[in-house]
Amino acid sequence: MTALQTRLTELTGVRYPIVQTGMGWVSGPELTSATANAGGLGILASGTLSHEQMRAGIAAIKDRTELPFGVNLVGSAPDVEERAKTLIAERVAVASFALAPQERVFRLLKDAGIVVIPSIGARRHAEKVAAWGADAVLVQGAEGGGHTGAVPTSLLLPQVVDAVDIPVIAAGGYFDGRGLVAAMAYGAEGIAMGTRFLLTSDSTVPEHVKQRYLQAGVDGTVVTDQIDGVPQRVLRTPVVQQLVSEGRGPRALVRSLRSAVALQREVGSSWPSVIRQGLEMRRQRSLTWGQLMMAANTPMMIRTGMVEGNIELGSLASGQVTGLIEDLPSCRELIERIMAEAELTLGRLAG
Structure with missing residues (x-):
């Protein structure tokens, strides 16, 4: 393999x-198939x-491409096992997870030959899922x-690379070929990007929202726990x-309850399943009851911004890298x- 063909490309069957x-609300069939x-x-x-919307999304991607793609699942979802079975039936190449599911879901997917890639934010989490067979x-x-966590990519990445012997994908702060080479120098076998792909012509995010991102500087983001x-x-x-500025209080609780109702209607979940998912999230992420009550705020506020295009009322998830993106x-x-940038960078380093 060349330097830019890695265990990740071999594992997933993609070219780069x-x-x-x-x-959520951004990585639909259009962006996924274009990538x-x-x-x-x-x-x-x-x-x-919803489960049916996910199934329809997979079909829409297959209509647009014959190349490998993945589906991101929520590990705490009550129907995560049923969704995993759908990925198996549809022969999806990769299952990714924002929160790791129970070990039996890992086994179910792996036994069917699906590549399992969980996202992690700490070395101990990487060691745990690697032991499960990620x-x-x-x-x-x-x-x-x-x-996101508090540890910069430049510190977290080498820590994880040294802890596990499976391919590591670096995310957080990447947007160009120089970053790809830097990540690989740390031992990563590829990079993952969210904000950079959000800011493409293939993204379905409204144009005026994209312009708001392009106007932001490197200090144009904030980390807060006041949303959820x-x-x-x-x-x-x-x-x-x-x-x-408001902090938490009665108004935050009312906003959270409204978000929960809207989200339940949007994805077609029953209230018992919503409650089960919330309890599972609380267990996995060690949430307080107050945090759990606020959990529905993020998806609905992102929908307001990314789908409805309401910048005044929605939230716009963004990496710091938005301040370096211009097109x-x-x-x-x-x-x-x-x-091309990565090849040039490697050539320059070689001499």
Whole structure:
């Protein structure tokens, strides 16, 4: 293999070691298939879809590409095992997880020959899922958008690479070929990008929302737990500034209850299943009851911003890297540019 053909490309069957992350309300069939057709690993986000919507999304991707792609599942979802069986029936190449499911779901997918790639934010989590048989892990550092930890990618990545012997994918702060080479120098076998793929012409995010991202500087994001009780990185929008200043109180509780009702209707879940998922999230992520009550805020606020295009009321998950992005290429243009930059960088380092 050449330097830019790695265990990740061999494992997943894609041409380039570049992953488009599963972003709720963003990573739909259009973006996922465009990434796959460009040679990367596209991931369909299913956490904000009903089971039937997920099935329809997989069919829509297959109509657009014959190349490998993945589906992101929520490990705490009550129907995660049924969804896993759908991935098996549909012969999806990769199953990724924002939160690791129970070990039996891992085994179910692996026994069917599906590549399992959980996302982790700490060395101990990587060691745990590697022991379960994960095929690779995606490591997101603090620079990444959405829910994130406090350790920068440059510190977390080598820690995880040294701890496990499976392919490690680096996420958080990547947008170009130089970053790909830097990640590989640390021992990663590929990079994953969310914000950079959100800001492409293939993304279905409204154009005026994309322009808001392009206008942001490297200091244009903030990490806050005032949206759903768990730290996440978002753009500094009016509603986020208001939430940060207000803190938690009766108004936050009312907003959370409204979000929970809206989310339940959107994905077609029954209230017992919503409650079961919440309790599982609380167990896996050690949430307080207050954090659990706020959990539905994020998906509905992201929907308001990313789907409805309401910047004033929605939240816009974003990595710090948004301050370095200046254009909206197609997925193909983006990936080809990254690979060309990586080749040039390797050539320069060689001499």
